[in-house]
Amino acid sequence: MPTTSSPAAYAIAILLCLLLSPATAEIKNVKITADARPMILLEKFGFTHSGHVTIAVSSVSITSSLSRPDPSHLGFFLLSEDSLIQVIIELQQTPNFCVLESKYINLLFTFRDLSPPPHSSFNNSYPVTSPNEYNLFFANCAPESQATMEVRTDVYNLDDGGVRDYLSAGLTQLPTLFSVFSLTYFIFLGIWIYICLTNKRSVHRIHLLMALLVLIKALNLMFAAEDKHYVKVTGTPHGWDILFYIFQFIRVVLLFTVIVLIGTGWSFLKPFLQEREKKVLMIVIPLQVLANLASVVIGETGPFIKDWVTWNQIFLLVDIICCCAIIFPIVWSIRSLRETSKTDGKAARNLAKLTLFRQFYIVVIGYLYFTRIVVFALRTIAAYKYQWVSSAAEEIASLAFYTIMFYMFSPVDKNEYFVLDEEEEQEAEMALRDEEFEL
Structure with a gap:
């Protein structure tokens, strides 16, 4: 042409x-x-x-x-x-x-x-x-x-x-960085398994899924470290990039799924998903398949192909849609808890749940904002010798998010979901009435 x-x-x-x-x-x-x-x-x-x-x-x-x-x-x-x-x-x-x-x-x-x-x-x-x-x-x-x-x-x-x-001056630290975080997540997994074993009566299916998520995250980082190591030494990934992409796909899909399921209260608040919540998963998972396909094309080809910019735009658009979609179940749960608190007579428990879901909503928004906006800004403005800083910031933010999420929804007997103290019940009823009045 x-x-x-x-x-x-x-x-x-x-x-x-x-x-x-x-x-x-x-x-x-x-x-x-x-x-x-x-x-x-x-x-x-x-x-x-x-x-x-x-x-x-x-x-x-x-x-x-x-x-x-x-x-x-x-x-x-x-x-x-x-x-x-x-x-x-x-x-x-x-x-x-x-x-x-x-x-x-x-x-x-x-x-x-x-x-x-x-x-x-x-x-x-x-x-x-x-x-x-x-x-x-x-x-x-x-x-x-x-x-x-x-x-x-x-x-x-x-x-x-x-x-x-063969790694750029700002990326040569990545094999070590990914190895350290991989080891950290394996330790994280060991702690989580210990908590689950010592609180067997409070363990639900979601907690097992969370354990699987940590395992996949650890393996994903391990394969990322091997991938970058072989590129650094030989100039080619020796097939480690295939394992990296496979576990990256599983990890991202599982992370979005866990956030949606926690946001809906699945398994520890209710044994099944509502139809609209199922639709969210049916939207998010296929979109993540498309996003990961775009990620593979971007990573394995390069800007020399004619449609490279288009694949980047697809990846960014799909990622934004998925980030917005996983917020809805949390909002629905907050609304449902607010409505339930008016009728079931368990104000303290509902107030605790409501507070917890609001906190989880803020944590998810903060995590998505940091990893999508702040990390991109760091990657764009950082000097070429410090490009590894954006990867370190992303992994630190992810580790902090996992830690907070797992702490908030850990399988402990005295979880905030089961607060039934009478004095707290009366205080909670007043708080809910005040909140309803303000709204």
């Missing part, structure tokens, strides 16, 4: 890709087929002073509806985060500007270096001695032309011992 978009549109597309694309690193093999895009983002990587980029292109074919394209108008370059705005300004202000001519880029090579063009191959390595986060682009400034080729990229840093580290 012809390249008819404006430079401003290209600049916006580039900026959107860079905002959505995390710093990655692996040995990647990319196949580009009849692609007319003027710029294709291949990698985003944080380099130390001993960084290297190795690019191998083969099976190169350039087709054009016009005259034979100038090979110097096609090539690969690095663009630092510091120079991004200047390049975008150039694209917007200068008609027919070719980014390969910009003074703000680090040009690696053009197709003029292929011998003989346009059907050839190329393989070379380039040192990166200025520490920064760079974006590796392929640019096609030849009008009405399409590029077909196979590209292999090796992007890495060398540590003090001269060993290759």
Whole structure:
């Protein structure tokens, strides 16, 4: 298809890709087929002073509806985060500007270096001695032309011992980080099992499901640590990414399910779900299947595919819908408890339940806000060397959420659900009447 978009549109597309694309690193093999895009983002990587980029292109074919394209108008370059705005300004202000001519880029090579063009191959390595986060682009400034080729990229840093580290400078701490949190959750699981065994009479099915959730979370982090470790050392995940995606899917679906079931009071307040509560699960679970499919596409391909931004938008939209959906059962339970408190004569118990569900509502809202908004902000504004901080913040928030949720709904004999003291009963009745009056 012809390249008819404006430079401003290209600049916006580039900026959107860079905002959505995390710093990655692996040995990647990319196949580009009849692609007319003027710029294709291949990698985003944080380099130390001993960084290297190795690019191998083969099976190169350039087709054009016009005259034979100038090979110097096609090539690969690095663009630092510091120079991004200047390049975008150039694209917007200068008609027919070719980014390969910009003074703000680090040009690696053009197709003029292929011998003989346009059907050839190329393989070379380039040192990166200025520490920064760079974006590796392929640019096609030849009008009405399409590029077909196979590209292999090796992007890495060398540590003090001269060993290759295929993780970005800001992500090299992730294997250790995930291992520590995985161990923490296994300890968490042991404590939870002990609590359940010492309070067998108060254990319900939801508590067993919560135990399964902690186990899946621990395994998910363990496989994430292995995945990142093998990428760091070898440049490929050696199949650990498959286990990571499987357990990530199970963990996310199970987490949303547990929140919905706790919000409805299933198993410890009532033995069954109402029809509307079943519908929430029927909506959330298929949407999470779609969200995880989008997550796999995003993680395993990269911004070079044409629909990469679309998959990101699908993931974000589905995640927002699911986050909103799981709030409704908690709100329904709060309303139901408020109505029940007027008729069943058990004010203290109902007030305790009502207070607990309100607290749970606040905790869930806080958790969703932090992990969706604050973590994204940290990932966006943090310096490239500290990108691991956003992952650490997300895991700390998750651990805090699990701890609070499990404490609030733990299987203990003197749970707030079973408060029946007479004095508290009278005080609760007054509190509920005051609340009804205020409403």
